[in-house]
Amino acid sequence: MSWQHSLLRTSHQRLTSLLAPARMMSTLKDYEFETLSVTKPKDKVLSVEINRPKKRNAMSRQFFQDMTDCFARAAVDGSVRAIVLSGAGKIFTAGLDLMDCAPMLMPAMSADPDAPDLDVARRAVQIRRIVTQFQEAFNVIEKCPQPVIAAVHSACVGGGVDMICTCDIRLCTDDAWIQIKEVDVGLAADIGTLQRMPKIVGNSSLLRELAFTARKMHAEEACKAGLFSSSYADKETMLKAAVDMAATIATKSPIAVYGTKANLNYARDHSANENLEYITTWNAAMLQSEDLLKTAAAMMTKEEAEFEDLPLSKL
Numbered sequence: 001m002s003w004q005h006s007l008l009r010t011s012h013q014r015l016t017s018l019l020a021p022a023r024m025m026s027t028l029k030d031y032e033f034e035t036l037s038v039t040k041p042k043d044k045v046l047s048v049e050i051n052r053p054k055k056r057n058a059m060s061r062q063f064f065q066d067m068t069d070c071f072a073r074a075a076v077d078g079s080v081r082a083i084v085l086s087g088a089g090k091i092f093t094a095g096l097d098l099m100d101c102a103p104m105l106m107p108a109m110s111a112d113p114d115a116p117d118l119d120v121a122r123r124a125v126q127i128r129r130i131v132t133q134f135q136e137a138f139n140v141i142e143k144c145p146q147p148v149i150a151a152v153h154s155a156c157v158g159g160g161v162d163m164i165c166t167c168d169i170r171l172c173t174d175d176a177w178i179q180i181k182e183v184d185v186g187l188a189a190d191i192g193t194l195q196r197m198p199k200i201v202g203n204s205s206l207l208r209e210l211a212f213t214a215r216k217m218h219a220e221e222a223c224k225a226g227l228f229s230s231s232y233a234d235k236e237t238m239l240k241a242a243v244d245m246a247a248t249i250a251t252k253s254p255i256a257v258y259g260t261k262a263n264l265n266y267a268r269d270h271s272a273n274e275n276l277e278y279i280t281t282w283n284a285a286m287l288q289s290e291d292l293l294k295t296a297a298a299m300m301t302k303e304e305a306e307f308e309d310l311p312l313s314k315l
Helices: 003-023 061-075 098-105 120-143 159-164 193-201 204-213 219-225 235-250 254-268 272-286 290-301
Strands: 036-042 045-050 082-087 148-152 155-157 169-173 177-179 216-218 230-232
Touching: 036 061, 036 235, 045 061, 045 235, 061 098, 061 120, 082 235, 120 159, 148 159, 148 235, 155 159, 159 177, 159 193, 169 219, 169 235, 177 219, 193 204, 216 219, 219 230, 230 235, 254 272, 254 290
Parallel strands: 045 082, 082 148, 148 169, 155 177, 169 230
Antiparallel strands: 036 045, 177 216
């Protein structure tokens, strides 16, 4: 065997080894977190439930770390094609857990006598790093290639609004309400609501009213404003609808779904001409997918097409 053939064979073996995890089904042991309950209610559907019901699903420091880790894991899990995000207990979330998070954001509330006495600039650098980490816990939802469906029941306060604004689809119960609560605790919302929600509801006056007054917006008004696409009588009905919707998405070509989400996210922040150029470049590759042949064959035979999972695992 020539050295060229030997090198090619070794390279092929290494590539096969590296890509092997992408073809394996992840187990739920890969998704064990302190503040989240993760299940797979249907094939290729992941359910992520905020699981701090005794704390009204308030967002602790551990929650932000768990969200970052969970969605980073899901983003490279080829066996997951759609995700449902919900909350355990009586409400979706009460927002930031002030008792847990305030001491590290506000030195005056710290009970640690050994906490360093930093000057203003150094303290600002520290707070900036913390807030950036909080933002990333929700950015990972938007970056995740799989569509994420938020299923909101009862209260969705403060950080909860930041979080659902990163989701692709938002459903709610008839008794749901949202509240941009931050002005009531002396700050401007800084984890995504003020940046994303204007592009969701498309009504600057309404958004500013909600943000300046911290008033509640109930399900009917929120649906009319476009924040939620559908409302359901109760939590059980909503969750079933969310899982069924996710299961439907999971039957579609993952190449097509992945590309659709990527291009919708890109379109939100760029001009029409930039978007057309981007989708042209994208589809120059993706139109060569075998998924197109499979869908064409399925249409002719009137059978459901089956598609290979995406090799999303990190090298």
